[in-house]
Amino acid sequence: MQVLQVQLEIRPDPAEVGRARRWARSRLAGSGIQADEPLAETLILLVSELVTNAVVHTGRPAVLRLTLPVLVAGVRHPGESVATVRMEVVDGSARPPRPRCADGDETNGRGLALVDGLADRWGWTSEGAGKRIWCEVDRCSAGNTAAAARDTAPSAYGDLAYEAV
Incomplete structure (x- = not known):
């Protein structure tokens, strides 16, 4: 598998968050991750959160890096069941990220909780x-459809049905 x-x-500048989302969307499409895939929306939300944190909390320039698996002719080689998309934001502030607990109607303080919930690792x-x-977010290949089907199949909890997406 090739990696880009x-x-x-x-x-x-807060306007950079929108630019980063548009840029990331185009790079994802170029690596074979289509805009209508749930993975694409998850990755765009992660870009938004990490870039927003860098812009708002540091007030300094930053660099967004994406490491994307690229399917050659749309095919994975035998034995490749998972491809990982890695995202990094490098900024000039030594201040460590600090997860917060947002209360009720607060409009800030949920970014790292979202990253923790959406990413496979961070x-x-x-x-x-x-x-x-x-x-990092893992992308399962078609060869791992049984696990993917199990993970996205509706489940029952009491009298409620829910679907993990």
Whole structure:
């Protein structure tokens, strides 16, 4: 499997969040992740949260990096069941990310909780005078359809049916 790594420089301006989402959407499509896939929307939400945190909480430029698996002719090789999309935001602030608990009607404070809930893995490391916040999302291949079907099949809980998406 081939891997593509792309990056976008982010200015410390809230308008950059929308630009980062548009840029990421085009890069995802170029790697074979279609806009109508649930994975694409999850990744765009993660881009939005991480870039927003960098812009709002540091007030400094940042770099968004995506590492994307690229399907050659739309086919995975035998034995490849999972491809991982990695996203990183590197900023110039040494201040570590701080998860918060937002109360009721608060409009801020849920970003890292969303990242924790949507990503398969996430974390951060010091990077020079700043830090790197990263997350990864696994993309199952068609060869792993049984597990994918099991994970997305409606389940019963008491008298309620629900679907994990």
